Amino acid sequence: MLPRVILHNMVSVDGRTDWFTPDIGLYYEIASRFDEDAMLSGSNTILAMPMEEEKPEEADQIAEPPETGAGAARRLLVVVDSRGRVQNWQFLRKQPYWRDVVALCSGTTPQSQLEYLEREQVAYIVTGEEHVDLRAALEELNGRYGVQVVRVDSGGILNGLLLQAGLVDEVSVLIDPSLVGGTSPRSIFTAPDLASSEGVIGLKPMHLERFEGDVVWLRYEVAK
Numbered sequence: 661m662l663p664r665v666i667l668h669n670m671v672s673v674d675g676r677t678d679w680f681t682p683d684i685g686l687y688y689e690i691a692s693r694f695d696e697d698a699m700l701s702g703s704n705t706i707l708a709m710p711m712e713e714e715k716p717e718e719a720d721q722i723a724e725p726p727e728t729g730a731g732a733a734r735r736l737l738v739v740v741d742s743r744g745r746v747q748n749w750q751f752l753r754k755q756p757y758w759r760d761v762v763a764l765c766s767g768t769t770p771q772s773q774l775e776y777l778e779r780e781q782v783a784y785i786v787t788g789e790e791h792v793d794l795r796a797a798l799e800e801l802n803g804r805y806g807v808q809v810v811r812v813d814s815g816g817i818l819n820g821l822l823l824q825a826g827l828v829d830e831v832s833v834l835i836d837p838s839l840v841g842g843t844s845p846r847s848i849f850t851a852p853d854l855a856s857s858e859g860v861i862g863l864k865p866m867h868l869e870r871f872e873g874d875v876v877w878l879r880y881e882v883a884k
C-alpha cells in the first residue's frame with residue numbers, strides 16, 4: 661500500500677525557496693501537525709543541512725531538523741540517495757528528531773556505499789535501476805515499517821518527481837510575504853516545461869490560515 665504523501669514547504673510569494681528569511685520555528689511547528697511516520701528528503705536537502713557547528717553559506721536554509729517530541733519517537737528519516745553522496749548517517753541518526761534513518765538506493769548506488777551502510781548498520785532499500793523507484797520505495801516503507809504518512813521535506817527536484825509520478829496527496833505551503841525574483845528553477849516544483857495545459861496538476865483547497873508575521877498557510881488536496 662502507498663502511504664499518504666504530503667509536501668510541506670515555505671516559499672516566497674513568487675514560489676521560490678531561496679534567499680528570503682524563513683520563519684523556521686513556524687515552518688516546523690506546522691510540520692509537526694502532520695504527525696508523519698517518515699520524513700522523506702532528497703540528498704541535496706540533506707547535504708545543505710547545517711552539520712554540527714558548521715553553517716552553510718547558502719541562504720536557502722529551510723532544511724533544518726524538525727521538532728522533537730512525541731512525533732520524533734516514531735518518525736523515520738528517509739533519504740533518496742542513489743548516488744551515495746550522504747556520508748554522515750551516524751550524525752543524522754544521533755539527532756533527536758527521528759527514531760532512525762533509512763537510505764533509498766538504486767542499481768547505480770556504488771557497491772562501496774552499500775558496504776558502508778552495512779558496516780554502519782544503516783537500513784537501506786534498493787529499488788529502481790538508474791534512480792530510486794519512488795513508488796516502489798514508498799510501498800516498501802509501508803510494507804517494512806508500516807509507514808502510513810510521509811511528509812516530504814525537500815526541494816523542487818524530489819517534489820517534482822513525486823508530483824509527476826502522481827504520488828502526492830497533499831501540498832502544504834507557507835507563503836512568506838516577500839518576492840525573490842530570478843530565472844533559476846528554485847521553486848517547489850521543478851520539472852521540464854509543459855508543451856500544453858495537459859500536465860497541469862489541479863489542486864483542491866483544504867485550509868487557509870494567516871499567522872503572525874503575515875505568513876499565510878495554504879493546504880491543498882491533489883486532484884487525482
Ligand SMILES: NC(=O)c1ccc[n+]([C@@H]2O[C@H](COP(=O)([O-])OP(=O)(O)OC[C@H]3O[C@@H](n4cnc5c(N)ncnc54)[C@H](OP(=O)(O)O)[C@@H]3O)[C@@H](O)[C@H]2O)c1
Pocket residue numbers: 668669670671676677678701702703704705706708720721722723739740741742743744745791792793794813814815816817818819821850
Ligand atoms: N523552502 C523549503 O521549504 C525547503 C524545504 C526543503 C529543502 N529546501 C532546499 O531545497 C534545496 C534542495 O532541493 P533540490 O531540489 O536541489 O534537491 P532535493 O529534492 O533535495 O534532492 C533531489 C533528489 O532527487 C533525486 N533524484 C534525481 N533524479 C531522480 C530520478 N529520476 N528518480 C528518482 N530520484 C531522483 C536525487 O537522488 P540522488 O541523490 O540519488 O541523485 C535527490 O535525492 C536545498 O537548498 C534545501 O535547503 C527548501
